[in-house]
Amino acid sequence: MITGQAETSEAYDVAHPSEGGLDIPRAPGHWGPLGHLPLLRHGLLSTLAELGAGAPVVKLQVGAVTKYVVSDGDLAQEILGDKRQAFGRKRVIRGFRPVTGDGLLSLESREHREHRRILAPAFGRLPLARITPLICEVASEYAGRMFSGPSSGPGLDLDLDLDLEMLRLSADITVRCLFRSHTDQETVSWLATKAAPLSKGVLLRMLAPAWSPALPTPEFVARRRATHRLRQVVADLPARHMPAEGGDDVLSLLEGAACPARGPARISRAAVVDELVTLLVAASEATAVTLAWAWHELARHPRAEQAVQAEADAVFNSGRSLPEKLLEHLPLTTKAVMEVLRLYPVPVLPRNALREVSVGGFRFPRGAEVLINVYGIHRDPGHYPQPHTFDPDRWPSDATPLALSSAYLPFSTGAHRCIGAPFAALIAPIALAALAARFQLRPAEAGRRVRAVPGVVTRPNRLIMTASPRVGAGIGAQRVSEQPPAT
Incomplete structure (x- = not known):
């Protein structure tokens, strides 16, 4: 039920430890069934810049879809480099293949x-x-x-x-x-x-x-x-x-x-x-x-x-x-x-977690849709x-x-x-x-x-x-x- 107020304060949720690392906090501004859609009211780039000045990685919910937004350069380097075998590029491939083969x-x-x-x-x-x-x-x-x-x-x-x-x-x-x-x-x-x-x-x-x-x-x-x-x-x-x-x-x-x-x-x-x-x-x-x-x-x-x-x-x-x-x-x-x-x-580099993986101490579940926030970084x-x-x-x-x-x-x-x-x-x-x-x-x-x-x-x-x-x-x-x- 939407009450007219965000479910969370404007501070990021506290990350909690788990066996595979820290759970990833949810971004501020979550509004019930709408998720973080109100956060996007000023556009994707403004949202990416705002997230880039906040926590290194957050969960962003858009309707029923959850994105994991990475706004820390060191975490991005780890995902794209050392841990690249744990992440796929299915959305990149889906985007380009009809044009580039x-x-x-x-x-x-x-x-x-x-x-x-x-x-x-x-x-x-x-x-x-x-x-x-x-x-x-x-x-x-x-x-x-x-x-x-x-x-x-x-x-x-x-x-x-x-x-x-x-x-x-x-x-x-x-x-x-x-x-x-x-x-x-x-x-x-x-x-x-x-x-x-x-x-x-x-x-x-x-x-x-x-x-x-x-x-x-x-x-x-x-x-x-x-x-x-x-x-x-x-x-x-x-x-x-x-x-x-x-x-x-x-x-x-x-x-x-x-x-x-x-x-x-x-x-x-x-x-x-x-x-x-x-x-x-x-x-x-x-x-x-x-x-x-x-x-x-x-x-x-x-x-x-x-x-x-x-x-x-x-x-x-x-x-x-x-x-x-x-x-x-x-x-x-x-x-x-x-x-x-x-x-x-x-602005963003999409990746998807092929298995549960820990990056920089944060736990990404298998299937996580990851957006590396280059614009925010x-x-x-x-x-x-x-x-x-x-x-x-x-x-x-x-x-x-x-x-x-x-x-x-x-x-x-x-x-x-x-x-x-x-x-x-x-x-x-x-x-x-x-x-x-x-x-x-x-x-x-x-x-x-x-x-x-x-x-x-x-x-x-x-x-x-x-x-x-x-x-x-x-x-x-x-x-x-x-x-x-x-x-």
């Missing part, structure tokens, strides 16, 4: 390890160093196209749907730099347009009951058609492949593993498409959202924006060839990207003073997005850590600097609040910004030194 995001155990071994060389230091000039070229071409249309030109501003524009750029970078293939700009635009609806479908399948995403709603039908078209586009990429000199680009590695002429095939032809779809969806959306949020935050923080512009000018507007180790010349831009990844990460005031504030200076000068700590998990950790993390850590600062050297962005609607919404990634609800060419900034591409990277 049997790609890395949907694989477990031996198949997952084999696919990672095949793809890993593409994300090594030398292959990524070799694609740095191409990243700069693609970003510069994009900047040139922005101000070459009939409604643009010198002295003219341009209103942009930034989420969509950054998806166009990141999809182009992924196809041309990571896959070493090519597709026309119309197809790139299509990929960008369909990425958000597909992402929403993944989130629905991850969080909803198993049967609900199969209902033939108009949204379901549209997502299924978009998925079919996406797989057609990706299946055509090998025909336009321009292999890297070392043969260590993604497409070369996948094609080689599927080729029976080189010995027993390690993967099927269908698996090649699955992995290309997986990497395209994951890399494009994650990078696009990072860049969109970076522009939003820089526009709100002039000091950080000026620091990024100064670095960009020194590198891209100097009239000299770009240096080989480009990222070392962009430390402030890299810190800005790190701060964006902290504020707007993948990244905003833990115990680790980050003023956690909701964009402050790139909180990071040391030599920091990189790949630096692992229990309170910083932008790419997850353990066996399922994002294989493309080195690629993402490279392209986001370079693309941001390459564009910042050429134009400045300001909100198109002054005073309009941009709201963060949960998805597979934390994305802006609608981000319309006005791009203005910077005085004296060049639009043409500069080239990186063609010398091979040092070994």
